[in-house]
Amino acid sequence: MQASLFVGSHLRRDLLILLALAAVGLLVPHLLNRGLIFIAGMVWINAVFGLSFNLLFGTSGVLSFGQAMFYAAGAYATAVFTQQLGWPLVPSLLIAAIAGGLLAGCIGFVALRRSEGVYFSILTLAFAELVHLLVANTGFLGKNDGLSALPRPRFSLGGWGWDLSRGDTFYYFIVLVSVALIALLRWVTGTGFGRALQAIRQDPERAEFLGIPVQRHRWMVFTLAGATTAAAGSLVAPWAQIVTPELAHWSQSTNPILYTLLGGSAYFWGPVLGAIALSTVFYVTRTLVGLSDLVTGLLLLLVVLALPGGMLGVLSRWTTRSRPAHHKPQEPRP
Amino acid sequence: MNPANRRDILKYGAAAAASTLSLPGLNLAHAQAGPLKIGLITPLSGPQEFIGSYVKNGAEIAVDQINKAGGIQGRQVALEIRDDKANPAAALAAARELLGAGINLHTGGISSAVVLALIPVMQQENGVFMTCGAGTEKMNHENYSPNLFRPGDAPDARGRAQARLMAEKYPQITRWTGLIPDHEYGRTMWSIFVDGLLEFYPALTGKKPEILDPILLPYGVSDYRNSITQALRQQADGVYNATYGGDAITMFQQARGFGLMQRYKVVCDAANEFLVARGMKQQLPPHWTGMHYYAEANKGNAMSDRFVADYLAKTKDPEPLGWAAEAHASIYALAKAIEKGKSTDTKSVIANLKGLTWDTVTGSRTLRAEDNQAIKDVELVYIEPAATDKGYRVAQYQKVEGKSVLLPASPGKKLVLRTA
Numbered sequence: 172m173q174a175s176l177f178v179g180s181h182l183r184r185d186l187l188i189l190l191a192l193a194a195v196g197l198l199v200p201h202l203l204n205r206g207l208i209f210i211a212g213m214v215w216i217n218a219v220f221g222l223s224f225n226l227l228f229g230t231s232g233v234l235s236f237g238q239a240m241f242y243a244a245g246a247y248a249t250a251v252f253t254q255q256l257g258w259p260l261v262p263s264l265l266i267a268a269i270a271g272g273l274l275a276g277c278i279g280f281v282a283l284r285r286s287e288g289v290y291f292s293i294l295t296l297a298f299a300e301l302v303h304l305l306v307a308n309t310g311f312l313g314k315n316d317g318l319s320a321l322p323r324p325r326f327s328l329g330g331w332g333w334d335l336s337r338g339d340t341f342y343y344f345i346v347l348v349s350v351a352l353i354a355l356l357r358w359v360t361g362t363g364f365g366r367a368l369q370a371i372r373q374d375p376e377r378a379e380f381l382g383i384p385v386q387r388h389r390w391m392v393f394t395l396a397g398a399t400t401a402a403a404g405s406l407v408a409p410w411a412q413i414v415t416p417e418l419a420h421w422s423q424s425t426n427p428i429l430y431t432l433l434g435g436s437a438y439f440w441g442p443v444l445g446a447i448a449l450s451t452v453f454y455v456t457r458t459l460v461g462l463s464d465l466v467t468g469l470l471l472l473l474v475v476l477a478l479p480g481g482m483l484g485v486l487s488r489w490t491t492r493s494r495p496a497h498h499k500p501q502e503p504r505p
Numbered sequence: 506m507n508p509a510n511r512r513d514i515l516k517y518g519a520a521a522a523a524s525t526l527s528l529p530g531l532n533l534a535h536a537q538a539g540p541l542k543i544g545l546i547t548p549l550s551g552p553q554e555f556i557g558s559y560v561k562n563g564a565e566i567a568v569d570q571i572n573k574a575g576g577i578q579g580r581q582v583a584l585e586i587r588d589d590k591a592n593p594a595a596a597l598a599a600a601r602e603l604l605g606a607g608i609n610l611h612t613g614g615i616s617s618a619v620v621l622a623l624i625p626v627m628q629q630e631n632g633v634f635m636t637c638g639a640g641t642e643k644m645n646h647e648n649y650s651p652n653l654f655r656p657g658d659a660p661d662a663r664g665r666a667q668a669r670l671m672a673e674k675y676p677q678i679t680r681w682t683g684l685i686p687d688h689e690y691g692r693t694m695w696s697i698f699v700d701g702l703l704e705f706y707p708a709l710t711g712k713k714p715e716i717l718d719p720i721l722l723p724y725g726v727s728d729y730r731n732s733i734t735q736a737l738r739q740q741a742d743g744v745y746n747a748t749y750g751g752d753a754i755t756m757f758q759q760a761r762g763f764g765l766m767q768r769y770k771v772v773c774d775a776a777n778e779f780l781v782a783r784g785m786k787q788q789l790p791p792h793w794t795g796m797h798y799y800a801e802a803n804k805g806n807a808m809s810d811r812f813v814a815d816y817l818a819k820t821k822d823p824e825p826l827g828w829a830a831e832a833h834a835s836i837y838a839l840a841k842a843i844e845k846g847k848s849t850d851t852k853s854v855i856a857n858l859k860g861l862t863w864d865t866v867t868g869s870r871t872l873r874a875e876d877n878q879a880i881k882d883v884e885l886v887y888i889e890p891a892a893t894d895k896g897y898r899v900a901q902y903q904k905v906e907g908k909s910v911l912l913p914a915s916p917g918k919k920l921v922l923r924t925a
Contacts, residue, residue: 203605204605204606204607205601205604205605205630206601206602206603206604206605206606207602207605208605209598209601209602209605210598210602213598307724314687314688315618315687315688315724315725316593316617316618316621316688316689317593317618319593319618319621319622319624319625320621320622320624320625320648336629411594411597411598412597412622412625412626413593413594413597413622415592415593415594415618417592417594457587457588457599457602458586458587460549460550460586460588464550
């Protein structure tokens, strides 16, 4: 069996890429205006959102159509804890991630026991819609208006403090947290657990036969992806300073899928590239009122039809054309 | 990774970085040069595009007129237009982008949720925002910010004027309900209207009105049949509608099939002006509606006459609706404040907008210094179906003096209202 590029090889290369991304990310406030810094912050958050989705889809072959519910859970948990309960930021973020993990654990426990494949995907969509309706009808969460004017509180650790409401400091905080989350996701991919997930994706029956507890592993990775997705969502609340039920809408669940398909689901960095590319498209088409969605849709259609391996698939073919291929990536099958 | 591969990555990376930095719109400079840019953030897609397009046209006409007259302090004016989709998150992203590009003066915003969401970012990033129709009273009360202005109708003035009119015209109709979208604007307008009913009915008719629980309509849906059925079960004589824009047209169309509006002796609509009438034509249920500006009633005002002529030339529409007039008024208010202070600096513009008296298509208005709310007369019309080209006609027009219905300023404090 050929290994996919997803397997935990190239650790050093991935570490260098992460460091390079972090360096570029930290330079952004020195190069771009405040409006673009805001978009850059969203790109980091979306990159973690996309990578969390691809930990499910690309690594273990579990396709969820409802990841927005965890994203919204993280965002709303942070909003409630920081604004309404006045908690410090770090415990709020941790609680948000735990909330997402717990929600994913509960939903995964029900959905993964009862279904798999496309049935599981539809079930996650149904659960996400349920969460969306609950959020939109809960007075405590601001109903359809959501919660606005959210604070960017002070970050303090021991005697050391960092005022995140001033200047671009919250952007740096997003970069640091996102880098840590990306490192965590990359580390998980390379562990024995990550390799077992890839075995499950390639052939669940054979994996089961080899002694891998398929159901438990799927539940664990679904829970983990829920927690990291909620961690990404938790950064949105203080960054955008507003949370609305749209965060849990099904269209939000399509975002990480688009990032992944655009960048290349067979590659760890695929969703990151996809998030950057899609944000660039949104930015460039922002003044094409009424046409921006059309342009974005056509572009995605083009990529899916012409570049089935995503952008990294094309890049990979270019770089390996002149030399014997060491690795032939395999597309995950849901 | 072999060396050749690394070189390739460096090469492609450098090319990508170079192309990214050369993208148009990456404004590295913060200060504005060239024309004076004003941000226009309003819905240009989705169900509220109906209203947003009026805002855009009104603002563009004001800018054209000002530019033809020599600009503001000799500088030409240009609009930077962004679609907020009536969505707070999209509006915030647009506002941050424009503020980041050095544009500090903004107008637009017809959604209450959008305006409330923009308050912190305008304060943090030192911007000014003029709403062209958002009805939340919170922006003048508990969420008051010096950076936000409402150059048009106040929700308390509008809702109380409508309640007073109902008490004057329909003293026998004392059993009221509402068709209220379950969001900030809907709840605000209902609360104020109820407050007005509870004040004016006893004062003018000696009767205490009976207020039924309003029907709360879900937000962001296209099917109101459940809510309509729920309304059919109520025995009310008067109804107050606060759905607006494309949502209102959908709701009125669906209600027609059930004969809902025909059950009420009077229908009072908060703010749709002629939108529902234009959508339904002769199938329109007769109703009162609030107008930011009714062109016919402002004939003879030179500014209004010119606005109507310019609007017709630009859009082939002879009857601009109120949101266009509010956008027009907001641009002229900014222009006058800049000229008064001889500066586009946020601090100076805010200082000169406060207490500003300026000419508009509805006559002279004053921005109350305490809470940034315009003191403006409320215009109300009664529309009914008619065998005309438009399919409807204005049967009655009523102007209510703004000062007589506007509640006193109380920035920073929650508005206290009577409840049923």
